[in-house]
Amino acid sequence: MSRTLVIGDIHGGFKALQQVFERAEVSVDDQLIFLGDYVDGWSESYRVIQFLIELSGKQKCIFIKGNHDAWCEDWLSSGTDPDVWLFNGGKSTVESYADYSLEKTHTHLEFFQRMKNYHVDHENRLFIHAGYSSMHGPEKEVYSSNYRWDRTLWETAVAMDKTLQKNSALYPKRLLLYNEIFIGHTPTLYLGIPYPANKANIWNMDTGAAFTGALSIMDVETKEFWQSDPLPSLYPNEKGRNNDSL
Template sequence: MKRTLVIGDIHGGYKALLQVIERAKVTTDDILIFLGDYVDGWSESAETIDFLIDLRENNECVFIRGNHDVWCQNYLRVKEAPDVWLSNGGKSTVESYTSSFDKSKHLDFFMKMKDYHIDENNNLFIHAGFSSMHGPNKEHYSTNFSWDRTLWETAVAMDKHLKKNSELYPKRLLLFNEIYIGHTPTLNYKVQSPMNKANVWNIDTGAAFTGKLSILDIHSKEFWQSDSLPKLYPNEKGRNFYNIKSK
């Protein structure tokens, strides 16, 4: 049976990516939707990109662009490595590219990523969010696709008893059947698994920090997780040098 599987923020955790693909028993019949932030954190960012480039040869894949991917794309394109990026995981990404990887092929991969994806069932897949009450296609500030947190914060703060026909119900949430995001670690809420608030699903379970990488079947809502990333990379710190909320 064909499944649609959504994968949270990887942050250079190549070993975790291999684990969730194995544990979810991914086949070539499955559709894989990646929510962005493939790089910055653990030591295998370039390896992660190499693997994803090969993965799309046999699997139907959708690759959403995250804020960390924007930084990496600029680095590969014009060799820009701003301090704010280096201090938020970019240093490990730069170091991963000291090995022999085809940077031009990787740059092409980054440039072809999507800002968001809407499937045939009107589900939205986006790294962070959008601010327009008319949807992401009417968004005035494209940086919101990879940086916005207000969509998730709105869902988290909602009164769970609020009816959809209420004038108080957030209009952005009414635009889609379900919305799948990453960007804000569920660890911020002391939760280690995918979180659901209103019709928004947050799949970033803190792989950049002390958490795990998650993959979720959007129909059954069954999910699988890797080991914790510090366990997979015991001699590294990932992004644990920094406050989780600085992401």
């Protein structure tokens, strides 16, 4: 039976991606929705992107663009590598591309350019990397960068009074637009939670794979999830993004 599986921030952790695919027993019948930040952190960003390109030729995949992906796209397109990117995981991405041809690099650029800002499915579930600020939803967002950078959506859900009813005038209007919202971007580790976290109708799938956490994959219907080993144990001679915070 086919499933819809959502995958959190990978950050160059190809070994973790392989593990969660094995543990979730992903098949070609499954639809896969990736929430972005495929690169920057561990040493295998190139391998992650190459794997995803090949995977998309075998089964239905939806790729959301994260803030780190936008940085990498700019670098592949123009060759610019701003310090803020290099200091926040970009250096490992540049190094991972060092031995590959321009032809391969161009294929990867086209892959980044095809990524979506967000996706809404037939059950009115929103999949987006970070969030949005508009009370009318992401399609009315003034600043498209919010899709990849906004943390206020998640912070609102975290700070909410759990007893607040949806018919209350105080209930955040943004959260009423969708049945469920799946995000990444802000590690659940910031709340001391090592697994996918649910606040209001938001599921946060970023379980800190860039830092000391694991990579997570979840069945959007049943909420069953699977995780890799913590990334530092898979890359014992690397630091990932443990020296930065964006």
